């Protein structure tokens with residue numbers, strides 16, 4: 001019997017609507033080969049434009065509409081004139097939190113055929129994963145603003161780290177490291193951040209005791225950022241808090257050649273709720289509407305979705321085709337130094353599937 005998966009498609013803003021159709025094309029091609037089908041429900045107007053029109057990026061029952069889906073594929077959020085915290089807290093973050101997607105997995109690879117701006121980032125040698133905490137930490141609603149508009153105006157933002165929240169993330173990261181290269185680096189800043197980061201370090205040390213097969217170390221976030229550039233090949237699994245993980249994975253994507261390539265999986269590891277897959281890049285209003293966005297971040301995210309849905313061979317077909325098109329063809333989108341449109345690049349990639 002053919003397995004069918006119910007997929008929610010949320011293009012969002014800007015180039016989000018341009019990179020999801022290529023991902024869909026690739027998914028459908030793979031479904032035919034590997035014997036599964038995908039039925040899509042599109043939520044085309046869940047966006048900043050909807051916010052400007054109706055005061056909310058999604059309907060009041062939006063989360064309930066997604067609840068029965070097997071996975072969510074999202075494009076990007078962000079729109080000129082809408083504050084970025086509105087677009088993030090109006091769509092992305094409610095989905096991550098409502099569906100307990102507490103792991104944000106962001107793989108980084110330097111592919112052959114890509115010119116990294118970083119000297120030490122040689123193809124085949126750089127292949128690591130940032131495991132970002134996705135539900136708490138610095139992305140917190142605790143705090144407030146007082147005395148708006150007065151000279152004594154004040155803003156306070158609390159970071160929230162819970163034993164349960166950090167421990168479940170660390171267990172995921174250590175387990176992943178024991179299945180991969182057996183190395184884990186924890187991003188910290190316990191020399192400067194005096195409460196939350198020493199707690200984070202303590203929990204890493206505690207959990208590490210249950211994973212003696214994993215060699216682990218910790219680096220302050222400033223030194224770690226420098227090492228991502230200077231020695232990117234030394235990393236295997238990097239575990240980080242919400243904010244640190246977001247910054248590190250954008251940096252790592254740039255080291256790998258372009259943020260346009262980088263994928264992300266927002267995972268609910270228990271599978272009680274749908275997980276969400278999205279390229280790391282944002283809505284790129286500067287190039288939106290021109291049909292020149294790099295679809296690789298969305299296509300690689302679709303591969304992560306297939307892996308999560310139980311089709312690892314189909315997921316591998318996609319990552320192999322990405323590696324082949326970059327190594328064997330000179331068709332590239334503009335972010336990678338080429339002139340190809342999104343559609344031309346997608347056609348070329350599909351030829352390698």
Ligand code: GGG
Nearest residue numbers: 075076077278279280281282
């Ligand atoms: N492709 C997802 C997207 O638009 N992300 C924009 C962004 O700023 N994300 C920040 C985050 O992931 O926390």
